Each structure stands twice: as structure tokens, then as C-alpha cells.
Amino acid sequence: MAELQRDRLLSAITTWMVRLESYPGWKEWKRRHLVSTLHFDDRLLMRDEIESEFKFSEEMEREHAVVTKYLGLHETISSLKECEFYFRRYPFRGLPVTRHHHVTNVCEMYFGNYGDSAFK
Known part of the structure; x- marks a missing residue:
């Protein structure tokens, strides 16, 4: 549904x-x-x-705001689902990557690349 x-x-x-x-x-x-x-x-x-x-009309400005905010939320959900894959990808067999550094890197990558634009 x-x-x-x-x-x-x-x-x-x-x-x-x-x-x-x-x-x-x-x-x-x-x-x-x-x-x-x-x-x-x-x-x-x-x-x-x-x-x-x-400069849009007032009505079109409101519509534009709703659409861009919705698309931002839609992209954020997709990005979070992708992060879920990266979180589960640990451990990297035979590589010197700690769980802490892996999670830190994934979070920084997400919030650095997507966080700013997704919540505007």
C-alpha cells in the first residue's frame, strides 16, 4: 500500500x-x-x-518547496538504506580496519556528502 x-x-x-x-x-x-x-x-x-x-508566483513557490523537500527526504531514505549495506559489510577480512573506524568513516561520509543538501 x-x-x-x-x-x-x-x-x-x-x-x-x-x-x-x-x-x-x-x-x-x-x-x-x-x-x-x-x-x-x-x-x-x-x-x-x-x-x-x-522568482515564482506564491503558489508555485509553495509547490516548489514541497516538491524539493519531499525529494530531499526521498534521497535521504535511499542514502540511509545504502549506509545500511556499508555498516553490514564489516569486517573486511585480513585488512586493518577496526569496527569503530569503519562506522566513523561511513557516518562522516554520509553526513559530509548528503546531510547538508538533504535537509535544506
Whole structure:
């Protein structure tokens, strides 16, 4: 039952993302933002500055926030499930890796790479 609900929600998000692509100015802003990111230090290519944030309508802003937070939570769950594999992978036969160092490394790797972006 929960899997069916999750699939329905992800389908609704996909539909919303298609709608987002037709939002006035969004595709152009994303394109300029990508070029700006790729050439952030090339002043010749950066003829005009772009706004750091795209301005949505209030309703679209709320929808965007809900979708991005949900996708962040979805990614966090997936990452935690992957960590479960790494935790169970110990011991590394014949290698000088203590259980403490292994768990510390996995936790630091998870929270260093995923923790910051998943909870924004």
C-alpha cells in the first residue's frame, strides 16, 4: 500500500516537473544559470548578470518547496538504506580496519556528502 502511494506521489511530481518546464521564464533562467555556473570566472562570457534566485508566483513557490523537500527526504531514505549495506559489510577480512573506524568513516561520509543538501 505504501509503495503504491509513493509511486502515485512520484508520478504527481513528474507531472508537476513537466508543468514547471513551461513556467514563464524558467527554462531561460535555468539555461543562463547553468552557463553562469560553468563560466563563473570568465568575465567575457558573462555579459549580463543573472539573478541568483528565480522568482515564482506564491503558489508555485509553495509547490516548489514541497516538491524539493519531499525529494530531499526521498534521497535521504535511499542514502540511509545504502549506509545500511556499508555498516553490514564489516569486517573486511585480513585488512586493518577496526569496527569503530569503519562506522566513523561511513557516518562522516554520509553526513559530509548528503546531510547538508538533504535537509535544506
